[in-house]
Amino acid sequence: GAGVSQTPSNKVTEKGKYVELRCDPISGHTALYWYRQSLGQGPEFLIYFQGTGAADDSGLPNDRFFAVRPEGSVSTLKIQRTERGDSAVYLCASSLNRVTGEQYFGPGTRLTVT
Amino acid sequence: KNEVEQSPQNLTAQEGEFITINCSYSVGISALHWLQQHPGGGIVSLFMLSSGKKKHGRLIATINIQEKHSSLHITASHPRDSAVYICAVPSGMDSNYQLIWGAGTKLIIKP
Numbered sequence: 001g002a003g004v005s006q007t008p009s010n011k012v013t014e015k016g017k018y019v020e021l022r023c024d025p026i027s028g029h030t031a032l033y034w035y036r037q038s039l040g041q042g043p044e045f046l047i048y049f050q051g052t053g054a055a056d057d058s059g060l061p062n063d064r065f066f067a068v069r070p071e072g073s074v075s076t077l078k079i080q081r082t083e084r085g086d087s088a089v090y091l092c093a094s095s096l097n098r099v100t101g102e103q104y105f106g107p108g109t110r111l112t113v114t
Numbered sequence: 115k116n117e118v119e120q121s122p123q124n125l126t127a128q129e130g131e132f133i134t135i136n137c138s139y140s141v142g143i144s145a146l147h148w149l150q151q152h153p154g155g156g157i158v159s160l161f162m163l164s165s166g167k168k169k170h171g172r173l174i175a176t177i178n179i180q181e182k183h184s185s186l187h188i189t190a191s192h193p194r195d196s197a198v199y200i201c202a203v204p205s206g207m208d209s210n211y212q213l214i215w216g217a218g219t220k221l222i223i224k225p
Contacts, residue, residue, distance in 0.1 A: 042200065042215030043157075056212070091157060103147070103213075105157040 002026075004106035006092050012112045013082055021077040021109045025094030032075050033103060034067055035091040043091055049075060050097075082113045117141075120201050120216035128224055133188040135219045137201030140182065147202040147213065148175050148186050157200075160186070191223045 005024045013019050025032050030051055035043035045059040052072045060066070064082075069075040079086055089110050093103040117140040127133060137146070145164040151157045161168050161175040163184070168175050172191075177184040188195055201216040 042202075042217065043213075045212045048212070059212070093157075102159055102162040104159055105149070107156045 004092055004094050004104055006090075006106040006109050008109060009107065010110045010112075012114060015082060015084060015113055017082050017113075019079050019082055019111065021079075021090050021111070023075045023077070023092030023094075023106060025073065025075070025092070026104055027073075028096065029094035029104070030072065030097050031095045032069060033093045033095075034075070034077050035093065036088045037091060037108070038088045046077070046090075079111075082111075084113045087111055087113045118201055118203055118214050118216040120219050122219060123217065124220045124222075126222045126224065127191055129192055131191050131223075133191050133195070133221065133223075135186045135199050135201075135221070137184045137186070137216055138182060139184075139201075139203045139214075141203075141205075142179075142182070143203045145204070146177055146184050148184070149200045149202060151198045151200060151218070153197075160199075188221075193223045193225050196222050 004026055007022045011019055032049040034046040036046055037043040047057045047060055047067050048055050049069045052069055064080045067075060067077045077090060089108040091108045092106045095103045119138045121136045145162050147162050148160040149157050150160050160173060163175055163177050165177060165179060172189045174187040186199055198218040198220050200218045202213040205212040205214050
């Protein structure tokens with residue numbers, strides 16, 4: 001595709017449920033990033049993939065959050081036992097490689113935990 | 115860890131005015147990002163620059179590495195330029211992916 005896509009665009013779920021958020025990066029981009037943006041705040045780094053491997057997952061808030069990128073393209077962010085505090089816009093970005101660095105952002109997934 | 119300051123926080127101007135948004139950071143970096151965020155959350159990368167100046171259409175970004183300062187300029191501003199403009203820098207020289215984000219400048223251009 002022409003840009004980074006994310007699905008779903010909106011997700012409403014009940015507290016305690018499991019959710020998966022998908023990111024489809026720009027074709028050929030080896031680096032992929034997940035961020036979380038809470039209302040009124042700047043995006044917060046969650047995890048960075050280089051290829052299939054998570055090069056840095058230090059931003060994941062706790063072990064309820066997990067992300068995969070099994071084939072080095074599409075990535076899925078998984079949240080178990082969702083809490084109301086997880087409500088935020090989850091942003092995905094990709095870049096050609098870490099050295100190039102310019103990050104192209106997807107439209108985000110707005111997660112609401114009720 | 116880098117710290118980023120943007121100014122002004124809010125800016126309202128008339129259509130056609132020349133706009134300047136400033137960004138200062140505290141730790142040496144490999145490159146600085148300017149991004150635009152429209153209501154509804156979508157983020158668009160405007161520039162990534164490590165030195166000098168870049169121009170794209172009516173947007174110009176400059177950076178002074180020695181002074182740890184960057185500016186984003188908009189010439190002949192238009193109401194569709196209304197958005198939040200964000201400056202972001204890596205947390206350190208080797209961490210271009212862990213971006214530290216400024217608080218953003220909310221720009222409103224009135225017709």
